[in-house]
Amino acid sequence: MPVPFDRLVTVPFRRFAPRFARDPLNGIELVESASAGGDIVRLGLGPLRPYVLSRPEHIEHVMAANPGNYVREGWLWEPLSRLVGDTSGSDGLWWKKREVYQQLVNGPALRGFADDLAATVVGAVDELTDRARGGAPINASEEMPRIVYRAITKVLLGSRISIPHADRLGDALRVASRAMQPRLLAPFVPARMPWPKDREFTRALATVNGIAYPIVEQAQADADKDGSPEGTDIVSRLLRARTDDGQRFTRTDLRDGMVGLFTAGTETTGVAMAMVWAVLENNPDVAARVYDEVGRVVGAGPVTGAHLPELVYTRQVALEMLRIYPPGWMLPRMIKQDDVIGGVPVKAGGLIVLSPYLTHRLADVWPDPHRFDPDRHTPGSTVVRERHRYAYLSFGAGPHACVGRQFFLLEAVAIIAALVSRFRPRLAEPVSSKPRLGLTLGPSTPVRLILDPLPASA
Numbered sequence: 522m523p524v525p526f527d528r529l530v531t532v533p534f535r536r537f538a539p540r541f542a543r544d545p546l547n548g549i550e551l552v553e554s555a556s557a558g559g560d561i562v563r564l565g566l567g568p569l570r571p572y573v574l575s576r577p578e579h580i581e582h583v584m585a586a587n588p589g590n591y592v593r594e595g596w597l598w599e600p601l602s603r604l605v606g607d608t609s610g611s612d613g614l615w616w617k618k619r620e621v622y623q624q625l626v627n628g629p630a631l632r633g634f635a636d637d638l639a640a641t642v643v644g645a646v647d648e649l650t651d652r653a654r655g656g657a658p659i660n661a662s663e664e665m666p667r668i669v670y671r672a673i674t675k676v677l678l679g680s681r682i683s684i685p686h687a688d689r690l691g692d693a694l695r696v697a698s699r700a701m702q703p704r705l706l707a708p709f710v711p712a713r714m715p716w717p718k719d720r721e722f723t724r725a726l727a728t729v730n731g732i733a734y735p736i737v738e739q740a741q742a743d744a745d746k747d748g749s750p751e752g753t754d755i756v757s758r759l760l761r762a763r764t765d766d767g768q769r770f771t772r773t774d775l776r777d778g779m780v781g782l783f784t785a786g787t788e789t790t791g792v793a794m795a796m797v798w799a800v801l802e803n804n805p806d807v808a809a810r811v812y813d814e815v816g817r818v819v820g821a822g823p824v825t826g827a828h829l830p831e832l833v834y835t836r837q838v839a840l841e842m843l844r845i846y847p848p849g850w851m852l853p854r855m856i857k858q859d860d861v862i863g864g865v866p867v868k869a870g871g872l873i874v875l876s877p878y879l880t881h882r883l884a885d886v887w888p889d890p891h892r893f894d895p896d897r898h899t900p901g902s903t904v905v906r907e908r909h910r911y912a913y914l915s916f917g918a919g920p921h922a923c924v925g926r927q928f929f930l931l932e933a934v935a936i937i938a939a940l941v942s943r944f945r946p947r948l949a950e951p952v953s954s955k956p957r958l959g960l961t962l963g964p965s966t967p968v969r970l971i972l973d974p975l976p977a978s979a
């Protein structure tokens with residue numbers, strides 16, 4: 522039954538703002554009930570009064586049919602651009618960077634480094650073994666991001682960064698992302714006005730720059746000495762790239778390109794890989810199928826790149842995880858010119874918020890939406906073929922869609938398989954199924970895991 526789209530529901534400031542400020546999830550749940558299955562919601566949030574969209578038809582309109590009218594400026598993007606440089610794409614440089622990113626983390630290049638990725642993950646899991654000995658719980662909320670930094674650093678930066686520096690860079694990016702949260706909760710506060718955690722953010726930014734600029738400068742110096750850099754890492758690729766009018770990227774562009782890719786690829790993946798263990802514990806039937814698949818494909822291990830494409834069900838688990846808990850739970854866009862979405866007029870200068878979190882909970886799009894069911898993603902199945910193209914929004918859509926989707930799936934499967942081929946992870950204490958919403962969506966409390974060794978690796 523199609524739902525009528527031409528309705529606008531308004532949630533006033535006094536109802537929304539206090540709940541959102543206290544607990545963003547609580548605010549979003551209010552929107553979920555107000556939107557009653559997909560109406561456009563106008564939020565009372567100070568002068569901004571954003572429109573919240575969740576229906577796939579509306580997402581398609583904004584992200585794919587008319588993306589030039591909905592730009593990445595303002596809320597979220599302003600504080601984020603202090604960390605990663607311009608994200609709007611308005612100066613054209615972003616598109617060149619995106620092209621370079623795609624060459625690095627997609628297609629043939631991706632297949633080329635699957636073995637390296639798997640070996641790095643296995644090495645990082647080995648390090649966990651000592652910490653988990655004798656049943657001591659490990660903090661997956663800290664350890665999973667660390668594994669992710671290692672994997673992404675190895676593949677994206679190769680030998681340009683040492684492991685201790687990669688760990689420090691990852692930690693600083695995490696602190697910077699968390700320090701942005703108060704600004705996200707108060708989008709009407711101008712950037713020039715001091716706000717809580719600004720100092721923490723500035724300190725973390727200084728650490729990021731203290732690591733990133735020397736890497737870029739060294740790469741530039743090597744290139745000046747040896748001509749065009751041969752490396753396949755992100756800095757070498759950006760150094761070789763030329764803009765459409767033949768210009769090289771500046772030192773700042775190179776820094777932004779490297780930090781931007783690292784940021785996009787780590788925070789999202791880190792929280793997802795912490796959350797997955799809570800989800801598996803709460804869904805023992807799913808966990809049993811994952812154990813079975815990993816046992817059949819990988820055996821006692823170690824996991825290699827060749828195993829990863831065969832772990833089809835484990836990949837579906839990763840996709841379903843991101844449906845229920847999409848780390849990028851809101852994607853804001855600024856409206857350039859007046860438009861009409863689903864019969865609702867929207868004004869230039871206004872703010873649109875697309876919410877994968879809400880889209881993934883629409884019952885007519887995702888039947889029984891709260892049920893964790895990886896079979897929703899079975900390749901080639903009728904449900905997948907018949908689903909609206911813009912129903913699954915975890916990786917965004919349109920010209921700014923995530924370039925790291927395939928990379929993430931490879932990495933997530935490698936991490937799950939590396940752990941499950943050696944251990945039966947279980948939670949040291951329960952983790953709420955209600956997530957925490959910040960810059961990304963993640964577990965509301967630290968996920969502490971006990972790693973019971975399987976007999977072969979005991």
Ligand code: HEM
Pocket residue numbers: 593619622626781782785786787789790793843847848849852914915916917918920921922923924925926928929
């Ligand atoms: C759980 C894993 C991930 C999730 C949920 C995720 C989600 C997203 C989303 C929703 C967007 C679109 C943002 C928008 O439309 O405004 C995006 C963009 C992006 N992602 Fe991911 N991502 C993930 C992993 C990765 C990884 C591993 C990489 C890199 C290796 C990566 C690199 C990027 C980049 C560079 C963009 C910007 C694309 C552009 O603006 O043109 N992501 N991601």
